[in-house]
Amino acid sequence: MKDARRFEAARQWFHILFGGFLLASSLWLGPQRTRLAYFVAMLIGLFILHLKMRGHRLPVIDDVLARFERKDAAFPGQGALMYFAGALFVLSFAPFDFALAAIAIVAFGDGFATLVGLYGKWSLPWNPRKKTEGLLAFIFSAAAISSLVLPVGHALAYSIVLGILETIDIPADDNLLLPLAATFLYYAVPL
Amino acid sequence: MFWDQSWLAFSVFFETAQWIVLPVAVLAALTIVPRRRVFLHAVVITIVASFALKLFFQQDRPCVLEPALVPCPADFGLPSIHAALSGLFFMATLGSRWAWLVFPLAVLVAYSRVFLNVHTPEQVIAGFALAVVVYLMTWLYVQRKEAAKK
Numbered sequence: 577m578k579d580a581r582r583f584e585a586a587r588q589w590f591h592i593l594f595g596g597f598l599l600a601s602s603l604w605l606g607p608q609r610t611r612l613a614y615f616v617a618m619l620i621g622l623f624i625l626h627l628k629m630r631g632h633r634l635p636v637i638d639d640v641l642a643r644f645e646r647k648d649a650a651f652p653g654q655g656a657l658m659y660f661a662g663a664l665f666v667l668s669f670a671p672f673d674f675a676l677a678a679i680a681i682v683a684f685g686d687g688f689a690t691l692v693g694l695y696g697k698w699s700l701p702w703n704p705r706k707k708t709e710g711l712l713a714f715i716f717s718a719a720a721i722s723s724l725v726l727p728v729g730h731a732l733a734y735s736i737v738l739g740i741l742e743t744i745d746i747p748a749d750d751n752l753l754l755p756l757a758a759t760f761l762y763y764a765v766p767l
Numbered sequence: 768m769f770w771d772q773s774w775l776a777f778s779v780f781f782e783t784a785q786w787i788v789l790p791v792a793v794l795a796a797l798t799i800v801p802r803r804r805v806f807l808h809a810v811v812i813t814i815v816a817s818f819a820l821k822l823f824f825q826q827d828r829p830c831v832l833e834p835a836l837v838p839c840p841a842d843f844g845l846p847s848i849h850a851a852l853s854g855l856f857f858m859a860t861l862g863s864r865w866a867w868l869v870f871p872l873a874v875l876v877a878y879s880r881v882f883l884n885v886h887t888p889e890q891v892i893a894g895f896a897l898a899v900v901v902y903l904m905t906w907l908y909v910q911r912k913e914a915a916k917k
Binding site for chain 2: 608611612615618622623625626629630650651657658661662664665667668669747748749752756763
């Protein structure tokens with residue numbers, strides 16, 4: 577139990593740090609280069625998946641997957657691929673600032689929600705597997721980081737809706753679901 | 768000269784014969800791709816979603832402002848359906864040896880859209896992003912459904 581918790585905590589710290597790196601590099605690159613960089617990264621990711629599915633051994637990548645990949649992943653590198661796919665989608669279909677906010681919400685909100693939720697005590701009424709402390713951590717961390725690129729009120733509103741969505745048991749990967757939902761939300765409820 | 772003409776012919780072929788090439792390519796793909804059910808569902812979803820997104824965003828193609836090498840298509844530009852379907856074929860062949868053939872072909876078809884000036888690079892990337900998202904979601908959904916059956 578303790579090992580599983582430690583493994584999940586390590587995964588989430590990696591998730592957060594990687595998200596922070598992507599966010600900083602996106603701000604530095606600007607909209608067009610960021611889209612191109614994510615596109616190329618996605619192609620490289622798909623090639624790695626292809627090689628793994630063909631049974632190839634890839635020295636560094638295998639170590640990273642062994643350390644951070646969930647045991648119930650549907651295919652090798654599922655988390656990272658979903659993350660990039662979601663990010664590329666929101667970058668392609670929403671304005672750049674909003675896309676960065678959505679990427680930040682996924683990276684920081686989802687990461688801190690799990691980290692805090694691991695030690696949480698109060699289960700949510702609509703999903704006993706998720707904790708109230710985790711939801712609050714999602715909302716505050718996501719709002720704080722996304723307010724760097726969005727007005728504070730908007731950042732908080734998006735973080736609350738996406739935070740609640742993250743606690744609902746939907747049979748889809750959060751890394752993909754949250755950016756898709758964010759894109760939909762942006763056009764459905766213009767703030 | 769030869770390569771320029773061949774490249775132009777390739778680009779124009781995939782523009783003018785698209786509705787003949789697509790069903791033939793889908794049927795051919797169904798005989799080789801490892802996850803047929805996922806692929807077939809993803810093709811239908813991608814086509815429907817692409818047209819819906821074109822109508823929603825109503826973003827002009829670049830050939831509205833500058834002439835293209837082919838007659839400018841009448842529909843909107845975001846996302847590129849050629850790029851989306853090319854991406855989908857590549858996704859569908861992942862894990863099989865066909866991926867080595869489909870990947871360069873998909874990249875060439877996607878790039879030809881920019882070369883002909885019927886799409887911007889952003890519209891092409893958006894088409895690819897849509898294909899990846901649709902395929903991954905369909906793949907996960909089918910896997911979970913099959914696991915639940917067992």
